[in-house]
Amino acid sequence: KAGVTQTPRYLIKTRGQQVTLSCSPISGHRSVSWYQQTPGQGLQFLFEYFSETQRNKGNFPGRFSGRQFSNSRSEMNVSTLELGDSALYLCASSYGGVRAGELFFGEGSRLTVL
Amino acid sequence: DQQVKQNSPSLSVQEGRISILNCDYTNSMFDYFLWYKKYPAEGPTFLISISSIKDKNEDGRFTVFLNKSAKHLSLHIVPSQPGDSAVYFCAASVEEKLTFGTGTRLTIIP
Numbered sequence: 772k773a774g775v776t777q778t779p780r781y782l783i784k785t786r787g788q789q790v791t792l793s794c795s796p797i798s799g800h801r802s803v804s805w806y807q808q809t810p811g812q813g814l815q816f817l818f819e820y821f822s823e824t825q826r827n828k829g830n831f832p833g834r835f836s837g838r839q840f841s842n843s844r845s846e847m848n849v850s851t852l853e854l855g856d857s858a859l860y861l862c863a864s865s866y867g868g869v870r871a872g873e874l875f876f877g878e879g880s881r882l883t884v885l
Numbered sequence: 886d887q888q889v890k891q892n893s894p895s896l897s898v899q900e901g902r903i904s905i906l907n908c909d910y911t912n913s914m915f916d917y918f919l920w921y922k923k924y925p926a927e928g929p930t931f932l933i934s935i936s937s938i939k940d941k942n943e944d945g946r947f948t949v950f951l952n953k954s955a956k957h958l959s960l961h962i963v964p965s966q967p968g969d970s971a972v973y974f975c976a977a978s979v980e981e982k983l984t985f986g987t988g989t990r991l992t993i994i995p
Contacts, residue, residue, distance in 0.1 A: 775928070804983070806985070811987060812987065813889075813891075813974065813985045813986055813987035813988055814929070814974060814976075814985035815985070816982060816983055816984065816985075819981065819982070826981065827980070827981055827982045829982075861928055861929070863928070868981040873919065873931035873934065874929075874931065874983070875928075875931070876921075876928030876929045876930070877928050878926065878927055878928050879928055
């Protein structure tokens with residue numbers, strides 16, 4: 772069974788640009804959530820999608836957005852990039868959510884903003 | 886406001902001894918708790934979980950203890966093995982929303 776796949780694995784952007792990250796969940800998983808990992812802050816929840824609907828949202832500014840497609844694949848977008856957006860962005864999938872099944876994480880997309 | 890705290894950024898333990906990782910939380914609404922392990926360049930992997938209606942859950946070498954009155958969670962690894970060297974994150978959930986701690990780097994000394 773293929774795991775969670777995130778693309779791209781590494782990318783470098785400059786301030787003011789925008790970026791789109793992609794996540795393909797494990798086949799059959801309907802929930803996709805996104806996390807930002809930075810040193811000292813741990814993993815911070817961005818949002819969760821379930822069957823194409825945003826079900827939960829963390830405390831991030833509106834520059835961070837996401838969506839989920841009918842095949843459960845998800846994308847997140849960050850507009851007007853700031854230096855502080857440099858982080859590892861992790862995507863996780865589960866069958867029904869935190870309770871229904873533990874999260875399976877991808878390897879992450881490492882974003883560097885210059 | 887860090888609702889889930891792991892106050893020890895790092896911990897070193899001799900191989901074969903017990904490793905105890907601690908986690909404190911402030912939100913009494915959390916009703917489900919999990920531990921994840923993360924190796925460098927990999928995503929976190931699920932280790933063990935516990936519901937708020939229990940105070941202990943065991944899975945092989947891993948045991949999680951929950952003290953709701955103290956809002957404290959701990960993970961015990963016995964015996965510790967070199968492959969356990971990783972960053973460990975505790976996480977707490979309410980209404981399907983997970984909040985993670987900042988992680989503890991565990992190093993097992995051979």
